[in-house]
Amino acid sequence: MTTAEEILIDPVLERVRTGIEAFDDLVMGGLPRGRTTIVGGTPGSGKTVFATQFLAHGITVLDEPGVFVTFEESPVEIEVNMASFGWDIRRWREMNKLVFVDASPRDHDQMIIGNFDLSGLLTRVLHAARQAAAKRIVLDSVTQLFDHFVAEQTSVRRELLRTATALKRDGLTVLMTAERNSEYGEISRHRIEEFVADNVVILRNALDRERRRRTIEVLKMRGSRHVEGEVPITLVVKQGIVAVPLSSLRLEQQSSTKRVTSGNPELDRMCGGGFFRDSVTLVSGATGTGKTLLVTNFLAGGAAAGERALLVGYEESRGQLFRNARGWGVDFEAMEADGRLKVVCIYPEAQNLPDHLLMIRELVEEFNPDRIAIDSLSALERIAPETGFREFLISLTSFIKKHEIAGLCTATNKSLVGGQSASEQHISTLTDSIILLRYIQEGDFMHRGIMVLKMRGSEHDKQIRRFTIDGAGMHLGQPFDGAPDVFGDSAASSA
Amino acid sequence: MSVSDRSNPGANGLLRLYVAGDGPGARRALESRLRIVEELAGGIEIQVVDVLAHPEEAERAGILATPTLSDESTTPPRRLIGDISNITQVLDYFGYRKKDSGYDHS
Numbered sequence: 001m002t003t004a005e006e007i008l009i010d011p012v013l014e015r016v017r018t019g020i021e022a023f024d025d026l027v028m029g030g031l032p033r034g035r036t037t038i039v040g041g042t043p044g045s046g047k048t049v050f051a052t053q054f055l056a057h058g059i060t061v062l063d064e065p066g067v068f069v070t071f072e073e074s075p076v077e078i079e080v081n082m083a084s085f086g087w088d089i090r091r092w093r094e095m096n097k098l099v100f101v102d103a104s105p106r107d108h109d110q111m112i113i114g115n116f117d118l119s120g121l122l123t124r125v126l127h128a129a130r131q132a133a134a135k136r137i138v139l140d141s142v143t144q145l146f147d148h149f150v151a152e153q154t155s156v157r158r159e160l161l162r163t164a165t166a167l168k169r170d171g172l173t174v175l176m177t178a179e180r181n182s183e184y185g186e187i188s189r190h191r192i193e194e195f196v197a198d199n200v201v202i203l204r205n206a207l208d209r210e211r212r213r214r215t216i217e218v219l220k221m222r223g224s225r226h227v228e229g230e231v232p233i234t235l236v237v238k239q240g241i242v243a244v245p246l247s248s249l250r251l252e253q254q255s256s257t258k259r260v261t262s263g264n265p266e267l268d269r270m271c272g273g274g275f276f277r278d279s280v281t282l283v284s285g286a287t288g289t290g291k292t293l294l295v296t297n298f299l300a301g302g303a304a305a306g307e308r309a310l311l312v313g314y315e316e317s318r319g320q321l322f323r324n325a326r327g328w329g330v331d332f333e334a335m336e337a338d339g340r341l342k343v344v345c346i347y348p349e350a351q352n353l354p355d356h357l358l359m360i361r362e363l364v365e366e367f368n369p370d371r372i373a374i375d376s377l378s379a380l381e382r383i384a385p386e387t388g389f390r391e392f393l394i395s396l397t398s399f400i401k402k403h404e405i406a407g408l409c410t411a412t413n414k415s416l417v418g419g420q421s422a423s424e425q426h427i428s429t430l431t432d433s434i435i436l437l438r439y440i441q442e443g444d445f446m447h448r449g450i451m452v453l454k455m456r457g458s459e460h461d462k463q464i465r466r467f468t469i470d471g472a473g474m475h476l477g478q479p480f481d482g483a484p485d486v487f488g489d490s491a492a493s494s495a
Numbered sequence: 496m497s498v499s500d501r502s503n504p505g506a507n508g509l510l511r512l513y514v515a516g517d518g519p520g521a522r523r524a525l526e527s528r529l530r531i532v533e534e535l536a537g538g539i540e541i542q543v544v545d546v547l548a549h550p551e552e553a554e555r556a557g558i559l560a561t562p563t564l565s566d567e568s569t570t571p572p573r574r575l576i577g578d579i580s581n582i583t584q585v586l587d588y589f590g591y592r593k594k595d596s597g598y599d600h601s
Contacts (some may be wrong), residue, residue, distance in 0.1 A: 106557045107571040114578025118560035119515030120546050127550030148559070425573055 002130040015225055016064075016136065016173045019057025020050070022243035026218050026227040027199075035222070036164045036196060040188040041203035046214065046233070046241055047177040048078070049085065050203060051138040054175050055098060056087045064135035065097045066286065067128045067238055071144035077102040086238040098474075099128040105148070112152060118159035120447035121145075122166055129172060137172050143179040146190045157195060164196050198222040204230065211352065213388055232391055244354045244395055257457075258273040260371065260406050262294075262302025266476040267435075270452050270461035276432060277370075280397045280407035282377075285437030289409040289448060290467070292316070293328055293474055294435070295373045298408045300330045301409065303340035307370035312360060313345040314379035316394045321345070328473045348383045353392045356380060360396065364403060372400060376410040397430045432456040440464070440480065449480060507540045508591060509568060513578075515561040516547045524562035527579045534582055535591060564589075 015030035024030045031037050041047045051068075058064035058263060079089040079098075092098035101124045129137065139145075141159060149156050167174050171422070178188035183206045188191045193200045200219040205212055206450075215230035232244045262281075266276040275281055283291050295311065302309040313321055321343060321427035322332045335341035344363060351359070364372065374396075381389050391441055400407040407429070434453040439446050451464040466477035507510035512528050528541050546553040546561060556565065556572075564575045566589050579585050586592070 101554065102557065103559060108557075109571060109573045110559075110576060111574070112576045113581070113584070115520060116560040116562065116577040117515065117520065118559055119561045120513060120553045120563065121560075123515065123546045123550045124554050124558075128552070145559075 003116075008391075017062065018050075019061065020053060020216075020233075020241050020243050022231065023216060023233075023241075026216075026231060026243075027221060028225055031173060031175070031199065032221070032224060033173050034168055034171045035198040036168065036176065037199040038178050038188065038193045038197035039201045039203060040178045040180050040193065042180050042183060042205060045180075045203040045205040046235060047179075047203055048073070049082070049235060049241055050141055050201075051140050052078070052082045052087060052089075053175055055136055055138055056085075056240070058136045059092050059097045065099075065132040066136040066138065067099050067101060067125060067132060067134045069101040069103060069125055069128075069137065069139045071103045071139070071148070072141060073103075074104045075102055080359075084237055085235075085240045087240075090155075096132055099132040099134070100116075101125055101128050103145070104324070105144075112149065115320050116152075116155065118156075118163060122163045125163070125167065125469045135171075135173060135449045137167055137174045139174070139176045141177040141179055142192055142196075143189050144179075146192075153190065157190070160192070161196050193220075203233075209247070211388075214354075217472070218243075220314060232272070232354045232355050232388065234352070234358065236355075236358065242354075242358060244357055244391075249478065260307070261301040261305060262319075263297030263299070264294075264474055264476075267294075267297075267450070267474075270450075270465070270476070271433065271455055272458040272460045274405050275408075276457070278401050278404040279432035280400050280409065280430070281433040281435060282411060282428065282431040283435045283437065284408050284411045284413065286413040286439060289437035289439060290469055290474060291412070291437060292321070292324055292375055293469060294437070295375050295408060296321075296325045296328055296330050296409060297473060298371065298373055299332075299341060300335070302406075303335045303373045308339070308368065309335075309341050310363060310367055310369035310372045311343045312363070312372070313343065314348050314374070315376055319342055320343050323343060327471065328341055328469075329471060330473075342369070344433070348379045353380065353384045353388050357392055357395055357399075361399060364399070364460070369405060371406040371408070373408045374410070376412050378410075378412040393430055428454075432478070438464075442480070442482070447480075449475065497600075508566075508589075510539065510541045510589065511556070511565045511567060512541050513544045513546055513553060513556070513558045513561050513563045513565065516545065520562060521545075524579055527582070527585075528564075529583060531579075531582055532585070539591060566598055 013032035016033050017024050017030040055066035129256040178192045183204050199221045204215045214233045216233045217230045218226040236242050258277040260277050261274045283294050325332045342437045433455045436451050438449045440449040449464045450467050452460040463479040468475050544552050550560045560576045564579050
């Protein structure tokens with residue numbers, strides 16, 4: 001006789017957007033409405049931020065009020081702690097868009113004998129939900145509830161399940177945070193996820209080569225699909241959690257056949273008519289081979305063609321870059337004054353990789369450039385653990401292509417002759433084109449050589465050409481006669 | 496078990512009993528309440544708060560579990576959660592003495 005009372009499960013679960021865009025993509029649009037999601041994480045992994053953001057998005061964007069049940073910090077502490085993310089919790093409370101249930105520890109003596117239930121808690125939550133006409137409920141963190149009734153784990157489990165069921169019956173979307181002891185151990189203390197959760201999300205804040213690496217992972221989504229694996233996240237002032245998607249998940253960017261100039265007509269010819277508009281080119285070479293000159297040409301060529309160009313510099317200061325350009329006959333000041341160029345220089349160490357990526361994304365969205373140069377990736381590489389750097393490159397290149405911007409990145413070889421940089425190895429499969437700049441010894445002379453190693457979707461000059469640099473920039477000369485080894489260590493190979 | 500004396504029990508001590516609705520647990524607690532009041536013969540008053548009817552009272556007092564017998568006149572408040580049918584134990588916990596100070600009751 002209970003079939004009619006069973007909760008109807010819609011074949012297509014309605015989604016509740018969390019406001020963390022890239023996360024919503026991972027879970028096919030948001031958390032399923034009317035379900036319970038556990039967000040597990042070690043202390044400091046961002047559980048409360050995630051939970052608050054979930055409520056904030058409902059309140060400020062979708063007109064879905066919320067209830068915040070806090071077992072840990074007091075409502076005032078949460079107000080203060082979350083203010084830096086731009087969330088005006090006090091105002092929401094005044095507008096009755098957010099109602100707190102304050103279950104934070106209060107000073108009292110307590111003794112437990114025999115059976116009890118948590119009707120007090122459930123009633124308070126339901127009352128708060130009615131007051132606010134809430135659609136979203138946060139319980140932060142349920143681990144604290146277990147600690148509160150430390151000798152009564154079985155009762156708490158039973159009561160938590162009863163609470164979750166009652167909230168579900170009212171169509172409320174519930175997010176419970178739970179504490180974890182380690183980044184890659186059991187999912188949560190007290191194994192809360194086993195009995196109460198439809199969905200499980202893990203926040204991590206792992207130490208990787210002396211650097212913190214924050215990620216989010218969807219572990220389980222009952223009855224629906226989700227994207228697997230850890231995705232880097234970062235905490236941003238005035239925004240909250242920002243997930244940095246591996247956009248390679250969606251290879252939606254189309255390839256255009258429109259060519260743009262590299263800024264050097266001779267190099268354009270070598271490339272079969274210039275770079276493609278929505279492609280990323282890697283320029284690789286040892287220090288002093290002319291990478292920054294190619295970048296300067298690239299920017300100047302864009303500006304001359306009426307485009308807007310953005311340069312993100314990680315190696316040299318603005319002053320140095322402007323002086324270099326002037327030395328090759330390019331006036332960055334005038335280009336900036338015309339609004340054709342924007343130069344941003346920052347130390348790689350100033351922030352971590354996801355923040356660098358966000359900064360570049362914000363610059364692109366703000367300045368709306370037609371081309372972007374990044375000089376150099378190798379400088380960024382030194383601040384990042386290997387996995388993080390690869391994710392960064394994937395995100396960066398797919399972002400550049402998605403915006404149909406022509407991108408030019410540089411990578412510095414460690415050795416002066418030949419050799420490969422790690423970023424070259426990482427990025428070579430991700431970039432559309434690779435240009436090598438090399439010192440090449442011929443008899444008693446050291447020449448500079450340039451070659452187009454790869455040009456996706458196009459014919460290109462396969463020769464290694466000499467080039468010289470003077471006050472007017474780069475001049476391509478004749479191909480080398482012999483067959484210089486541009487990959488190996490020339491000293492070693494000649495020995 | 497030592498019976499600790501209330502420093503100043505007052506003529507009329509006031510406790511609150513938080514219950515949820517009228518399920519078996521609540522009914523048992525209400526029966527126990529009557530016996531306690533009887534036992535102290537007017538020396539104690541126990542207010543009943545049904546949290547289902549007055550959730551704002553539960554919120555104010557920070558009640559999570561029911562039944563909860565609470566003495567809010569002390570700082571910090573003292574709370575007894577669960578089964579309050581053992582009257583000696585209850586009075587002992589809250590520091591009340593039975594009227595005839597006899598330990599024997601059943």
